[in-house]
Amino acid sequence: MLQVSIEKATHYDLPLFAEMEQVDGTSEFISQYSLDEHHRKFNEPQITYLRITNAGAIVGFFILALEPDGTSVEFRRIVVSDKGNGIGQVAIRQMEEFCKDELGRSRIWLDVLETNYIGRHIYDKLGYQQFGEQESQGERLLLCEKQIH
Numbered sequence: 001m002l003q004v005s006i007e008k009a010t011h012y013d014l015p016l017f018a019e020m021e022q023v024d025g026t027s028e029f030i031s032q033y034s035l036d037e038h039h040r041k042f043n044e045p046q047i048t049y050l051r052i053t054n055a056g057a058i059v060g061f062f063i064l065a066l067e068p069d070g071t072s073v074e075f076r077r078i079v080v081s082d083k084g085n086g087i088g089q090v091a092i093r094q095m096e097e098f099c100k101d102e103l104g105r106s107r108i109w110l111d112v113l114e115t116n117y118i119g120r121h122i123y124d125k126l127g128y129q130q131f132g133e134q135e136s137q138g139e140r141l142l143l144c145e146k147q148i149h
Contacts, residue, residue: 002054004090006098009049009061014038017049017061020079050098052080052091059087062095066103073099075110092126100148107147114140 009017014035021032033041041047041063052060060080064073075095080088099105110128112119120142128144135141 002086002090003056004052004054004087004094006050006052006062006091006094009042009051011039011042013049013051013058013061014042016058017079020060020081023081048103050095052078052087054082054087060091062091064095064099064103066105071105072107072109073103073105075108089122089126092122096146096148106149107145109143109145111136111141111143114142 018033018035018038042049046066048062048064048066050062050064051058052062059082060078062075063077065076066073078088078092078095080091096108099108108128109131110123111134112123114120114133123144126146128146130142130144132143133140134143
C-alpha cells in the first residue's frame with residue numbers, strides 16, 4: 001500500500017536528488033542539474049523543491065517555479081525513483097493541492113518531451129491539456145497546463 005506524501009525539501013536532500021536524475025528512465029527525459037546547479041536553484045526565491053516520500057523514505061522530488069504573473073506555477077520537474085506503481089500520480093495530486101493551498105496559485109503548466117509517452121499519458125490522465133509546443137535542442141516539447149481551484 002502506498003503511503004505517499006510531499007513536503008518541502010532541505011538542502012541536505014540535494015545530493016540524493018542529483019543522483020536520482022542520473023537513473024535510466026529519468027535521465028533521458030530531463031535536463032540534469034549538477035549538485036552546484038541544484039544548490040543555486042534551491043536558493044532562488046521563486047523556486048520550491050518538494051521531496052516525495054513513500055512510507056517515510058525519500059523516493060523522488062519536484063521542482064516548482066513561481067511565475068511573475070502571480071497565478072501560475074511552472075511544474076519544472078518531477079523525478080520518482082520507484083517507477084510504475086502510482087507514486088508519481090499520487091504525488092502530483094498532492095503537489096497540485098500544495099500549489100493551490102500553500103502557494104496561492106490557480107494554474108500549473110509544464111513542458112514534456114514529445115517522446116516521453118509515459119509522462120504524457122500521466123499528465124493527460126490527470127487533466128493537463130496541451131496549449132502549445134516549442135523546440136528545445138532539436139526535440140519537440142509539448143506545453144501543457146491545468147487550472148486548479
